[in-house]
Amino acid sequence: MKIALIGTDIVARAQKGDHDAFEQIVTAFEKKVYNMALRYTNDPEDALDISQEVFLRVYRFLPNYKGNSTLSTWIYRITMNVCHDTAGKKSNLNELSLDAGDDDEKPITEISDVRFDPEKEFERKQTKELIARGIALLDSEQRDAIIMRDINGMSYDEIADVLGLSQGTVKSRIFRAREKLKNFLIKNGNFFEEMQSNYNEEPRKEDRRR
Amino acid sequence: MNCEDYGVLMNMVIDGEASPEDEWLLSEHLKVCRACRDEYARLNAVALQMRQMQEDVPECLHSRIMSGIKGKKPVRIPMIRVKTIAMVAAACLVIAAAGVFMPSMSNFFATKDDVFAEANYSGSNAVDSAPQSPTSIEKYYAADGDYGYIAEKNNSDNAQPSDDSADSSDGSDPSKPDKVDSATTSGHFVQSGVYVLEGNGVLPAQLDAYQPVYLNGEVVFCFDDAGQAKIAYSALVDNGFSKLSEYQLSDECMKLAGQCQTAVIVILK
Structure with a gap:
């Protein structure tokens, strides 16, 4: 179910404890919540735990949601809170994240590709791991902003709303996050040479609302 | 450019x-x-x-989420309304914390309007003043040796809001019985799920999600609309609250949010 289809009637039912209504909310948001958590922790197991905790909190605190912000903003705010809590409990988050990127045994869910090419698949996995390491090295504030922007396709306005920041601050954090990621990729491997063929393929603007 | x-x-x-x-x-x-x-x-x-980093959700997640809420009920956390701007000479910390600190107040927690506590402070020397009837304040000692006060709810149905406590910022009618902050006496007013810190700053007229609370000009904490407090630990330490830790407070806050039990702790600096 698309997020836009979560109407106030579904929210109202879920607020009263209707499991079917709540399940529709879960279906609409679980992918984004999971991906935010995954990119924040770079650990699929942690991402699962965080996602479960997020929806438990959503369920329990839904009666307190009064529609002052959009439901998505409210849920992403909770997601960020849980991510930060998890990071706080794992004081050595960056170290863990970097290790996680090198651990081939960790279950990484890959998007299936009907034109499976082992060599390209290997390269793609390596690139993903490299990017994941780069994300782990970002400041927490920059990481929040760039994950919401690029992984979840949120607009600057939505990000500002979730983080309680001005749009200018969001712009600045995204700028710095991309700069840092770019410099990390320049220093680590031949990412930009490999990406040469993709230079003309700009990210689609409509991706913002994936 | x-x-x-x-x-x-x-x-x-x-x-x-x-x-x-x-x-x-x-x-x-x-x-x-x-x-x-x-x-x-x-x-x-x-x-x-x-943008190509998005992964599919593991199949087990959905069922884990749905099985995780089985047997659980949504909870409503009453929002805080600070009725007056009460300046306290000594910096003090008012924390809504889990009811474990005050088991004898079980009846108090069960009141229909979910008012958890009311600290009847007003004026600049409020801490030194005796609490005014009918509100009572009891001293207690927490496990870590800190002491504080539990402020009991004013049970008087006839109590009227004082002039400076009127709060209609949300356009609601304070006389309606479902408003948890209705018919209270003057003084600041604390409910579940909220940490309120009062020091050499000014308490806002109404605390709401993400509204920071200041002590000596520094943001000490705010809470989000899921009832979770965000606490600047360093700010607490700098202000002499070294025995408090971020996670203790956060966990307590979550606990009370889940159980709808709370007490008010006032820790004098």
Whole structure:
């Protein structure tokens, strides 16, 4: 179910404890919540735990949601809170994240590709791991902003709303996050040479609302 | 505009956040600046790759979430209304914390309007003043040796809001019985799920999600609309609250949010 289809009637039912209504909310948001958590922790197991905790909190605190912000903003705010809590409990988050990127045994869910090419698949996995390491090295504030922007396709306005920041601050954090990621990729491997063929393929603007 | 300014603009264009005028401005600049052209290509590549990082959700997640809520009920956390701006000479910390500190107040927690506590302080020497009837304040000692006070709810149905406690900022009618902050006496007013810190600052007229609370000009905490407090630990330490830790407070807050039990702790500095 698309997020836009979560109407106030579904929210109202879920607020009263209707499991079917709540399940529709879960279906609409679980992918984004999971991906935010995954990119924040770079650990699929942690991402699962965080996602479960997020929806438990959503369920329990839904009666307190009064529609002052959009439901998505409210849920992403909770997601960020849980991510930060998890990071706080794992004081050595960056170290863990970097290790996680090198651990081939960790279950990484890959998007299936009907034109499976082992060599390209290997390269793609390596690139993903490299990017994941780069994300782990970002400041927490920059990481929040760039994950919401690029992984979840949120607009600057939505990000500002979730983080309680001005749009200018969001712009600045995204700028710095991309700069840092770019410099990390320049220093680590031949990412930009490999990406040469993709230079003309700009990210689609409509991706913002994936 | 210098090249760094164009860097911000590049990201806005990549993200579809730039106006047509800004897009035109950038395209004109890229025609004459090779360094920025290269930079734009790299940033585009980073953004493109980032957007391919989204993974499918593991199949087990959905069932884990749904099984996790079985047997659980949504809870309503009454929002706080601070009725008056009460200045306290000595910095003090008022924390809504779990009812474990005050088991004898079980009846108090069960009141229909969910009012958890009311500290009847007013005026600049409020802490030194005896609490006014009918509100009572009991001293208690927490496990870590800190002492504090439990402020009991004013049970008087006839109590009227004082002039300075009127709060209609949300347009609600305070006389309605479902308003948890109705018919209270003067003084600040604390309910479940909220940490209130009062010091050499000013308590806002109404605490709401993400509204920071200050002590000596420094943000100490705020709470979000899921009832979770965000606490600046260093600010607590700097202000002499070294025995409190972020996670103790956060866990307590979550616990009370789940159990709808609370007490008010006033820790004098």
